[in-house]
Amino acid sequence: MDSSDKVVAVIMVGGPTKGTRFRPLSFNTPKPLFPLAGQPMVHHPISACKRIPNLAQIYLVGFHEEREFALYVSSISNELKLPVRYLKEDKPHGSAGGLYYFRDIIMEDSPSHIFLLNCDVCCSFPLSSMLDAHIKYGGMGTMLVIKVSAEFANQFGELVADPDTHELLHYTEKPETFVSDLINCGVYIFTPDIFAAIEDVSINREGRANLRRLSSFEALQSATRTLPKDFVRLDQDILSPLAGKKKLYTYETNDFWEQIKTPGLSLRCSELYLAQFRHTSPHLLASGDGIKNATIVGDAYIHPSAKVHPSAKIGPNVSISANVRVGAGVRLISCIILDDVEIKENAVVINSIVGWKSSLGRWSRVQADGDYNAKLGITILGEGVAVEDELVVVNSIVLPHKILNVSVQDEIIL
Amino acid sequence: MKALILVGGFGTRLRPLTLSVPKPLVDFANKPMILHQIEALKATGVTEVVLAINYQPEVMLNFLKDFEAKLGITISCSQETEPLGTAGPLALARDKLIDDSGEPFFVLNSDVISEYPLKEMIEFHKSHGGEASIMVTKVDEPSKYGVVVMEETTGQVEKFVEKPKLFVGNKINAGIYLLNPSVLDRIELRPTSIEKEVFPKIAAEKKLYAMVLPGFWMDIGQPRDYITGLRLYLDSLRKKSSSKLASGSNIVGNVIVDETAKIGEGCLIGPDVAIGPGCVVESGVRLSRCTVMRGVRIKKHACISSSIIGWHSTVGQWARVENMTILGEDVHVCDEIYSNGGVVLPHKEIKSNILKPEIVM
Numbered sequence: 001m002d003s004s005d006k007v008v009a010v011i012m013v014g015g016p017t018k019g020t021r022f023r024p025l026s027f028n029t030p031k032p033l034f035p036l037a038g039q040p041m042v043h044h045p046i047s048a049c050k051r052i053p054n055l056a057q058i059y060l061v062g063f064h065e066e067r068e069f070a071l072y073v074s075s076i077s078n079e080l081k082l083p084v085r086y087l088k089e090d091k092p093h094g095s096a097g098g099l100y101y102f103r104d105i106i107m108e109d110s111p112s113h114i115f116l117l118n119c120d121v122c123c124s125f126p127l128s129s130m131l132d133a134h135i136k137y138g139g140m141g142t143m144l145v146i147k148v149s150a151e152f153a154n155q156f157g158e159l160v161a162d163p164d165t166h167e168l169l170h171y172t173e174k175p176e177t178f179v180s181d182l183i184n185c186g187v188y189i190f191t192p193d194i195f196a197a198i199e200d201v202s203i204n205r206e207g208r209a210n211l212r213r214l215s216s217f218e219a220l221q222s223a224t225r226t227l228p229k230d231f232v233r234l235d236q237d238i239l240s241p242l243a244g245k246k247k248l249y250t251y252e253t254n255d256f257w258e259q260i261k262t263p264g265l266s267l268r269c270s271e272l273y274l275a276q277f278r279h280t281s282p283h284l285l286a287s288g289d290g291i292k293n294a295t296i297v298g299d300a301y302i303h304p305s306a307k308v309h310p311s312a313k314i315g316p317n318v319s320i321s322a323n324v325r326v327g328a329g330v331r332l333i334s335c336i337i338l339d340d341v342e343i344k345e346n347a348v349v350i351n352s353i354v355g356w357k358s359s360l361g362r363w364s365r366v367q368a369d370g371d372y373n374a375k376l377g378i379t380i381l382g383e384g385v386a387v388e389d390e391l392v393v394v395n396s397i398v399l400p401h402k403i404l405n406v407s408v409q410d411e412i413i414l
Numbered sequence: 415m416k417a418l419i420l421v422g423g424f425g426t427r428l429r430p431l432t433l434s435v436p437k438p439l440v441d442f443a444n445k446p447m448i449l450h451q452i453e454a455l456k457a458t459g460v461t462e463v464v465l466a467i468n469y470q471p472e473v474m475l476n477f478l479k480d481f482e483a484k485l486g487i488t489i490s491c492s493q494e495t496e497p498l499g500t501a502g503p504l505a506l507a508r509d510k511l512i513d514d515s516g517e518p519f520f521v522l523n524s525d526v527i528s529e530y531p532l533k534e535m536i537e538f539h540k541s542h543g544g545e546a547s548i549m550v551t552k553v554d555e556p557s558k559y560g561v562v563v564m565e566e567t568t569g570q571v572e573k574f575v576e577k578p579k580l581f582v583g584n585k586i587n588a589g590i591y592l593l594n595p596s597v598l599d600r601i602e603l604r605p606t607s608i609e610k611e612v613f614p615k616i617a618a619e620k621k622l623y624a625m626v627l628p629g630f631w632m633d634i635g636q637p638r639d640y641i642t643g644l645r646l647y648l649d650s651l652r653k654k655s656s657s658k659l660a661s662g663s664n665i666v667g668n669v670i671v672d673e674t675a676k677i678g679e680g681c682l683i684g685p686d687v688a689i690g691p692g693c694v695v696e697s698g699v700r701l702s703r704c705t706v707m708r709g710v711r712i713k714k715h716a717c718i719s720s721s722i723i724g725w726h727s728t729v730g731q732w733a734r735v736e737n738m739t740i741l742g743e744d745v746h747v748c749d750e751i752y753s754n755g756g757v758v759l760p761h762k763e764i765k766s767n768i769l770k771p772e773i774v775m
Contacts, residue, residue: 345680409754
């Protein structure tokens with residue numbers, strides 16, 4: 001790569017129909033803006049992109065309303081001194097289709113390489129070393145991969161790579177039987193040749209649809225079965241067919257990786273990002289000894305506008321958002337406290353997410369077992385939930401604007 | 415005057431507290447249960463108390479030695495070697511109960527807590543001239559108990575009906591009796607029931623009278639009733655001698671706090687709480703409807719409701735203990751732990767949450 005070559009990054013942020021598993025937290029905030037370690041989810045890949053040399057632009061591609069991202073995009077552009085732009089798809093095009101849809105804009109600066117990142121993955125994004133490896137391999141694309149335990153691998157794209165050349169030999173999305181314990185992390189780097197590859201899929205699909213128009217019955221069938229020609233998935237339509245053709249390569253990470261599927265996992269990911277802050281942004285981590293500021297245990301983020309009483313004890317793994325008020329003698333462990341929440345004296349929150357503008361009464365207790373993968377393993381309070389004094393909420397999900405006046409356990413409160 | 419207190423068995427229903435001390439020595443409102451009865455007897459003029467007991471008499475006597483001197487009352491034990499029911503122990507203690515005076519003697523059930531209107535009972539006994547008096551109390555669900563059917567104006571008892579299916583009355587035997595010595599002649603030394611075998615015979619001769627107990631009554635033989643009993647007891651204390659109750663901005667409702675207990679800042683205590691001698695309640699603690707026994711430490715910001723904290727236990731910072739949690743002696747609940755109805759045997763450390771009522775061995 002020439003030192004004058006530019007690179008751009010594209011972050012796929014999805015749309016409102018995609019975040020259903022993230023309810024009740026996705027009701028009023030687009031999932032990509034949900035805070036992890038006190039920063040919007042999409043902020044973490046953006047920060048990682050900022051560390052790539054010669055990065056010219058970051059594009060966020062999705063089908064959320066533009067106004068939902070307008071404020072964030074302008075503030076982050078200013079903060080990083082780097083143009084960040086939101087590109088709204090008119091409809092879902094799939095991850096490769098979305099990239100292709102905006103090919104003219106993305107290629108405006110004639111970048112030599114394009115990073116493609118999924119917003120809903122949580123990892124250390126080792127983008128610079130990935131770029132070095134990609135240039136060494138000399139292929140069209142390189143994907144970030146990670147080894148996971150065999151029992152969980154089938155929830156993701158499983159792949160086989162050549163141990164010496166790192167070439168992608170085989171790729172299959174969410175297989176029924178075990179293929180490999182190497183999985184796709186959803187982070188890629190491509191040369192502009194990717195656009196031609198996506199176009200081929202589109203053209204082939206159109207041709208196949210024409211060829212198959214044999215009977216009116218089959219035409220009817222295929223109309224529902226065949227995807228529209230401008231919907232192109234990266235995994236099934238690009239990675240699977242191009243595997244073993246010396247075009248795609250893999251770069252394995254030994255760092256952390258999670259897909260942020262559910263609110264429960266967001267708490268886990270918040271923990272991972274807080275731990276990463278120790279190396280990347282230690283100034284974001286709170287400290288205190290209980291004299292002037294609250295006692296801090298382990299990693300915690302506290303927004304500068306939050307008011308935390310010095311007799312409170314915070315951490316590990318706690319993120320406190322803007323304008324939160326934490327009263328005297330409050331204990332917070334492994335939790336995300338969203339904007340404008342009030343937590344009154346001596347309340348306890350453990351393994352929970354407390355939604356915007358909620359209030360927790362004195363000596364109330366909101367907790368869960370902390371099993372990130374269980375349906376009710378993390379207690380979630382939606383926006384504007386009130387928990388009265390001395391009540392206990394355990395392993396429950398409470399939808400927005402409920403007033404709890406009795407204790408609950410193992411329940412979803414509609 | 416003399417009195418017999420039926421102490422009975424192992425107190426299994428009040429475990430794990432009775433794994434550490436015999437049931438009569440379990441504290442209730444900062445005082446061993448049996449002292450409530452002994453003090454009431456002393457106040458009525460009783461000079462000699464016999465405890466009918468079937469295990470650990472030496473533990474009882476050792477403990478009560480101090481009180482014998484302090485109260486100026488003689489306490490002795492009559493030990494059953496086999497269970498004798500509710501009447502047999504009277505026959506066994508016959509020699510201790512009979513003297514030359516010919517005065518009637520009290521029989522009290524040690525499980526029961528009430529206002530003990532014993533002076534009124536003596537008056538009642540004298541006035542009817544019968545052989546035996548029993549105290550009865552009104553209950554909401556008489557079908558669960560033995561109902562005493564009596565003539566309302568004189569109190570003369572007609573009969574006893576055990577767990578009646580049809581309503582025959584709502585007064586039940588409160589377990590407090592005043593008996594002439596002649597009653598002892600009716601009891602053989604064998605396992606026998608006073609309610610089923612002795613009283614019905616006296617009633618048939620129209621020599622048994624019942625007095626309705628004024629005020630509260632509670633059988634506190636099991637934890638739930640123990641906690642309810644404390645509420646009733648403290649209500650009664652409020653009416654009779656409210657100066658014994660704690661007051662202050664951090665107190666809600668009826669609370670008793672031993673003078674040697676220490677309470678920190680920002681606490682909210684009550685209603686219906688008893689805090690025993692030497693307890694330390696640190697700052698920001700919430701206590702309601704609970705008993706905290708001698709030597710307990712409740713650490714900062716903990717919250718306890720509807721529970722009993724046994725002797726010398728500790729409850730950690732930000733711990734939550736509720737819903738009929740019973741901690742035996744010397745149990746330690748670690749910081750930030752939640753116990754929902756945990757029943758914990760003595761000398762245990764609780765390091766993980768108890769989310770549903772369960773017994774921790």
